[in-house]
Amino acid sequence: EESKNIALMEDANLPKPTKTKISQLAAHRSKRARVSGWVHRLRQQKDITFITLRDGTGYLQAVLSGRVNQTYHALTLTLESTVELVGNVQVVPEGKTAPGGHELIVDYWQLIGAAPGAEDAFTNRLNEKTNPSIQADLRHLVIRGETASAVLRLRAALLAAFRQTYAKHSTIEVTPPCLVQTMVEGGATLFKLDYYGQPAFLTQSSQLYLETCLPSLGDVYCVQESFRAENSHTRRHLSEYTHLEAELGFINFDDLMAHIEAMICESVDILLADPNSAALIKQLNPKFQAPSRPFLRLSYVDAIAWLNEHGIKRPEEDKDGNPIKDKSGKEIMVEHAVGDDIAEAAERQMTDIIGKPVFLYGFPAELKAFYMKRMPQKEGSDVLFTESCDLLMPNVGEIVGGSMRIADYDEMIAAYKREGMDPSAYYWYTDQRKYGTCEHGGYGLGVERLLAWLADRFTVRECSLYPRWPERATP
């Protein structure tokens, strides 16, 4: 092995190179630099080899010619091998382009880890024709790609932008537990587990914990994984997703919606103002434009009327919620009525027609979680509505669900009873209403869904590092 590289020695007479990440190379132009990374692209000609090097911070064009191009390792180099390159950083000649506007003229290099060639070569295992299920198995290799890594990079920038926005609004970050013994969004989607002989669950939402932080820390937020045992194979459902949740004290329902809008718009503005994240958005979603404010607000009752005016129907269901089919096996479609859930398909059609963010608000209590504050009941109406809202985005649908919470102690006890919940498990939540209650509300935002909107991805699966859905918890 040693003899293969023997021809190459670093020239001790040259100026000492600075070890640098690719993103920092502009500061080293006309100087020697040492960079390490993976061979992302490779073009070998008779006397010259072009490498596009990738180190996670960016891409660099490197040129190997003469002595450094004549070694055994140069002749047998493969994609995805790791190398260390040393050379001069030169601005590319006029009329030529390269990432960053410069290239590395290599005068010394070393192979660190050779990737296999032939059958086991990277591009044989993963390429454009690889079927989606194999791609999911190879997610660890997929994320090396330009698009997948750009999505993950934008995701990091998005979370950083949100943290900056929350800090600006005096909202502080907490880290609630994932292992819990209470439910938030109904028992049907809980992952149950054995906790030292006791039943426990993976959290569905950190909301209840955030509420307990108000008297201690004031307005709070968290970025925590939530888990949903939803057997939904859709473009927007994951079994584990990153849940950005916030809770605010001494507010009303209008304040809540204004706050959600502000957090999203201010965070998007931060991303667009930063050249790196703006470039990622441009790469992934060239047509993206910051949404205009204020967002459209549409009450649930008006949304039902809107669906009917636009001929958007829902499948008729039996009393167990299963669609009823006609003799030919087709689902029977009917008009929406007040009290109906607006299902994913109808919601998606609606947001796509409206074509911009829209708040749906005031959902019937029947359809919503136990903790939601009720609106005063309208005279002559038998439907009870809640101070709840969903924010819908084109292409994705619901990305935020929020509400005002029941602040009154007796009303909360009545809510547990109505839902058949055992109040004793919720003593700590109830105490919020006992020791100095306040009007408060909050929301949960699906980070992968927001990213799918921002980066124009077909599914939330592309927006998660290692997505989980039914039948998939690996890699």
Ligand code: 4AD
């Ligand atoms: O509407 P959800 O269920 O609301 C709650 O959990 C509240 N307790 C949040 C709160 O008020 N603190 O979920 C909130 C958001 C949804 O709008 C959606 O964006 C995302 O979480 N979400 C999912 N994302 C991916 N996969 C799933 N299975 C999701 N379920 C919800």
